[in-house]
Amino acid sequence: MKTTLRQYTVEAVLEGFVYNELEGKGLFGLAGQLVIQPEYQRHYIYGDGKRDVAVIDSLLKGYPLGLIYFNVAKTGGGLEVLDGQQRITSVGRFVTGKFAVKVAGREQVFSSLPKDDQQKILASELLVYECEGTETETKDWFQTVNIAGVPLNRQELLNAIYSGPFITSAKAEYSNSRNANMQKWSSYVKGDPKRQEVLEVALDWVSSSGGVSIDAYLAQHRGDHDIAPLNRYFTSVIDWIVSVFTRPPDKEMRGLDWGRLYESYHSTSYNATEVDEAIDELRADPAVHNAKGIYEYSLGGKTSPQLLDVRLFDDKAKRAGYEQQTQKAKVKGVSNCPLCALGTDNNRARIYRQDEMDADHVTAWSKGGATDLSNLTMLCQTHNRAKGNK
Numbered sequence: 001m002k003t004t005l006r007q008y009t010v011e012a013v014l015e016g017f018v019y020n021e022l023e024g025k026g027l028f029g030l031a032g033q034l035v036i037q038p039e040y041q042r043h044y045i046y047g048d049g050k051r052d053v054a055v056i057d058s059l060l061k062g063y064p065l066g067l068i069y070f071n072v073a074k075t076g077g078g079l080e081v082l083d084g085q086q087r088i089t090s091v092g093r094f095v096t097g098k099f100a101v102k103v104a105g106r107e108q109v110f111s112s113l114p115k116d117d118q119q120k121i122l123a124s125e126l127l128v129y130e131c132e133g134t135e136t137e138t139k140d141w142f143q144t145v146n147i148a149g150v151p152l153n154r155q156e157l158l159n160a161i162y163s164g165p166f167i168t169s170a171k172a173e174y175s176n177s178r179n180a181n182m183q184k185w186s187s188y189v190k191g192d193p194k195r196q197e198v199l200e201v202a203l204d205w206v207s208s209s210g211g212v213s214i215d216a217y218l219a220q221h222r223g224d225h226d227i228a229p230l231n232r233y234f235t236s237v238i239d240w241i242v243s244v245f246t247r248p249p250d251k252e253m254r255g256l257d258w259g260r261l262y263e264s265y266h267s268t269s270y271n272a273t274e275v276d277e278a279i280d281e282l283r284a285d286p287a288v289h290n291a292k293g294i295y296e297y298s299l300g301g302k303t304s305p306q307l308l309d310v311r312l313f314d315d316k317a318k319r320a321g322y323e324q325q326t327q328k329a330k331v332k333g334v335s336n337c338p339l340c341a342l343g344t345d346n347n348r349a350r351i352y353r354q355d356e357m358d359a360d361h362v363t364a365w366s367k368g369g370a371t372d373l374s375n376l377t378m379l380c381q382t383h384n385r386a387k388g389n390k
């Protein structure tokens with residue numbers, strides 16, 4: 001499908017605007033060249049005094065109305081609105097005096113607006129994509145942009161803005177659910193290829209590796225016919241994942257920020273068997289609350305336990321630990337904080353309330369200590385903080 005970006009003023013689009021009250025549709029524009037409501041479109045539904053008013057408010061404030069899509073008709077060279085008929089019909093009805101909006105607290109129809117406001121509306125630029133393709137392409141496209149009121153997502157918009165040979169080839173590779181590699185990729189990449197979400201990930205990885213945004217990357221490569229650099233980078237990341245994590249992919253591996261992980265860790269060497277065993281162990285550990293963090297934790301040499309959101313002791317264990325410890329301390333006449341009890345200052349015999357203490361792992365979790373009563377000690381808050389994060 002061929003798309004061409006054009007700008008029209010509201011005035012041009014509304015030239016010869018006709019609204020059919022009986023059928024509730026806006027019919028024509030662009031001096032008869034544009035069919036505003038082709039048969040397959042839903043009828044005008046913005047005439048509710050809210051959405052139609054919002055369209056006019058936007059124009060008066062100078063906000064863009066968003067992308068509009070026209071379809072180039074097979075015969076006669078005329079145009080029909082593929083997406084945007086509600087917005088165009090709203091403006092057309094307003095300009096032809098069909099409804100009023102409140103401006104500075106006063107109801108105004110178009111003809112009662114100050115001249116400069118009228119001019120502002122008529123001179124507003126509409127950004128239009130004119131699409132030319134087969135009926136099937138048009139229908140597919142229309143389904144994407146409109147049918148359920150699904151708005152274009154970020155990558156779909158970028159595809160339209162940067163359309164050209166590069167996007168066409170990249171879509172054939174990454175937006176094609178029949179691509180033989182798609183199943184393998186989907187173990188690590190989250191998203192619907194048809195909604196351009198796999199393409200977005202591929203572009204994100206390669207553009208981030210060069211320190212630029214997807215926009216900038218596409219602007220730079222828009223005219224390229226060769227997408228080999230994109231493919232090479234994407235394949236490098238996927239191959240690297242598979243070489244480090246030889247296990248059958250866990251569902252938590254899907255959608256991780258693999259591009260960033262690749263950049264950070266691909267020059268480190270790993271023993272795949274050891275990685276695999278460590279992952280199994282972590283996945284089985286009930287203290288690990290964030291299973292998605294396991295992979296980066298392992299890649300980083302297990303130095304960042306905060307990635308795992310290790311679950312703290314539960315209230316029941318804390319209460320039991322507090323009671324045991326406090327009873328023993330009272331018998332000995334020392335503080336129920338074992339570290340205060342070792343000291344020489346006034347806190348040496350201080351009995352803390354439970355809410356003045358925190359639970360601590362005797363053997364750090366990161367060194368294999370369990371998160372249960374046998375490995376729990378209550379410390380006063382000062383000492384717990386001093387022991388630091390473990």
Ligand SMILES: [Zn+2]
Binds near residue numbers: 339341381
């Ligand atoms: Zn203490």
